[in-house]
Amino acid sequence: MAVTSMAGSATTGAWWMRRWTKFMQQVGVASDANELRGLRVKRLEVQPGLIQAQVVARRHERIANRRKGTLHKLARGYVNGFDVITVEELNVSGMVQNHHLARSISDAAWSAFRQIRTNKAASAGRRVIAVAPHFTSQKCSGCGEYVPKSLSVRTHVCPYCGLVDDRDVNAAKNILRKGLDEAIADCPTGTG
Ligand SMILES: [Zn+2]
Numbered sequence: 514m515a516v517t518s519m520a521g522s523a524t525t526g527a528w529w530m531r532r533w534t535k536f537m538q539q540v541g542v543a544s545d546a547n548e549l550r551g552l553r554v555k556r557l558e559v560q561p562g563l564i565q566a567q568v569v570a571r572r573h574e575r576i577a578n579r580r581k582g583t584l585h586k587l588a589r590g591y592v593n594g595f596d597v598i599t600v601e602e603l604n605v606s607g608m609v610q611n612h613h614l615a616r617s618i619s620d621a622a623w624s625a626f627r628q629i630r631t632n633k634a635a636s637a638g639r640r641v642i643a644v645a646p647h648f649t650s651q652k653c654s655g656c657g658e659y660v661p662k663s664l665s666v667r668t669h670v671c672p673y674c675g676l677v678d679d680r681d682v683n684a685a686k687n688i689l690r691k692g693l694d695e696a697i698a699d700c701p702t703g704t705g
Pocket of ligand 1: 653654655656657658671672673674675676
């Protein structure tokens, strides 16, 4: 998962990018115990009469609320920062089954984030453009040449133009270009 913008690469220090990275590392697919540790969820006071199942349910509720809050803040970061947001239409459940990606993506969190972001973008009058995922990883964002690579290859190295980029950053640049091309194609050409 990478984000890129017209202004620069994914290394941009925007707070929501840093938070996204941290969020995915922490709550991606961590086990409950690890989540509690990583998120430093405040220890619940066990009230007398509360059975273990209720304690566990409360913990889950707190994690869910915390996730939701983080997702809303992230979505607001995107929507406030950009007029047009381009995303790749991905088969999330397929990605989660792939062990290379399972660690960095959580089906539920990702789907929830997409939904929240789309809603926020719509209410703010922003556009979210989903583009087909074909060749976004394989194409060179520098010269447009096709550079085939397996999923385990995490760095894009172009033998044609010499571009070296993180695999996801290269893909994100291609997605941005594809989305903007679609946005331009959709623009009314009349003089108004
Ligand atoms: Zn190239």
